[in-house]
Amino acid sequence: MNNELSCQELVELVTDYLEGALSEMDKERFEAHVSVCYDCHSYFDQMRHTIRLIGRLSESALNPTVKDELLSLFRDWKKELPPADE
Amino acid sequence: MLTVEDAGIIQGLRRGDESVFVSLFNQYQNSLLRLALIYATDQRIAEEVVQETWLAVLKGIHRFEGRSALKTWIYSILINRAKTVAQREGRHSDLALSLDEQADLDESTVAVDRFRPDEDPQYPHHWLSGPQDWGELPEEKLLSDETRRVIFMAIEGLSPNQREVITLRDIEMLSSEEACNILGISESNQRVLLHRARGRVRQALEQYFGE
Numbered sequence: 001m002n003n004e005l006s007c008q009e010l011v012e013l014v015t016d017y018l019e020g021a022l023s024e025m026d027k028e029r030f031e032a033h034v035s036v037c038y039d040c041h042s043y044f045d046q047m048r049h050t051i052r053l054i055g056r057l058s059e060s061a062l063n064p065t066v067k068d069e070l071l072s073l074f075r076d077w078k079k080e081l082p083p084a085d086e
Numbered sequence: 087m088l089t090v091e092d093a094g095i096i097q098g099l100r101r102g103d104e105s106v107f108v109s110l111f112n113q114y115q116n117s118l119l120r121l122a123l124i125y126a127t128d129q130r131i132a133e134e135v136v137q138e139t140w141l142a143v144l145k146g147i148h149r150f151e152g153r154s155a156l157k158t159w160i161y162s163i164l165i166n167r168a169k170t171v172a173q174r175e176g177r178h179s180d181l182a183l184s185l186d187e188q189a190d191l192d193e194s195t196v197a198v199d200r201f202r203p204d205e206d207p208q209y210p211h212h213w214l215s216g217p218q219d220w221g222e223l224p225e226e227k228l229l230s231d232e233t234r235r236v237i238f239m240a241i242e243g244l245s246p247n248q249r250e251v252i253t254l255r256d257i258e259m260l261s262s263e264e265a266c267n268i269l270g271i272s273e274s275n276q277r278v279l280l281h282r283a284r285g286r287v288r289q290a291l292e293q294y295f296g297e
């Protein structure tokens with residue numbers, strides 16, 4: 001058995017690497033490969049871009065406004081509250 | 087363990103402080119809607135599920151013991167509610183789900199023909215056609231609306247389990263512990279789902295950027 005990772009093996013370990021789930025030895029093998037393999041370096045970089053770009057979906061256009069209906073439900077709920085004695 | 091911030095919000099809600107409720111709403115409404123849309127057949131059903139979630143939060147706030155973070159609790163209510171409604175509507179039966187996941191487990195993250203074959207004399211399983219360097223792409227292309235649309239469509243095409251994980255982790259930016267608690271799955275199961283989901287999105291982007 002060769003101790004070095006192949007590129008095909010490496011791509012399946014990217015998430016485990018980013019999640020900190022690799023053993024110390026696998027982590028070293030991963031980093032050693034990425035540092036010398038141009039293509040896997042590009043692949044790893046693509047994954048980091050992918051994650052960053054997915055995160056941009058949180059800036060969605062819908063601007064939430066509390067609907068009157070929900071607010072009136074809140075006020076009904078509030079009326080049922082036991083009197084506070086703080 | 088409750089944070090000081092959570093404790094303040096909980097006290098405010100228990101007092102019936104409307105401004106606390108409104109600010110909580112503003113903070114979570116988008117996220118809840120996005121999660122509800124994983125299961126709902128349309129926007130209207132998703133909005134109903136979110137509204138029911140808010141009512142359940144109010145009804146439950148006096149009993150909430152703070153064993154999980156407030157956020158985790160609210161998301162869990164939403165997801166349970168959304169799943170119940172989806173089942174009632176006949177979507178995503180458990181069988182369909184598990185078959186879906188099963189098919190996906192057999193698939194590699196990058197197409198097999200992108201690598202040299204096993205019998206390659208020099209570099210078996212090394213890249214045959216390497217990935218493009220996205221660092222060379224102009225930032226306007228990376229951040230364009232079209233790129234967003236490609237990502238959005240790729241996520242919509244994932245299995246519900248993959249969508250849940252990638253939405254919580256990469257869009258809502260929750261920790262893996264929080265996501266596992268909300269979804270009731272193990273860390274390793276979560277990593278597999280996240281890996282497949284991110285891989286699919288990368289594939290979609292690669293295809294789009296390579297056009």
Ligand SMILES: [Zn+2]
Pocket residue numbers: 006007010033037038039040041212213
């Ligand atoms: Zn490589």
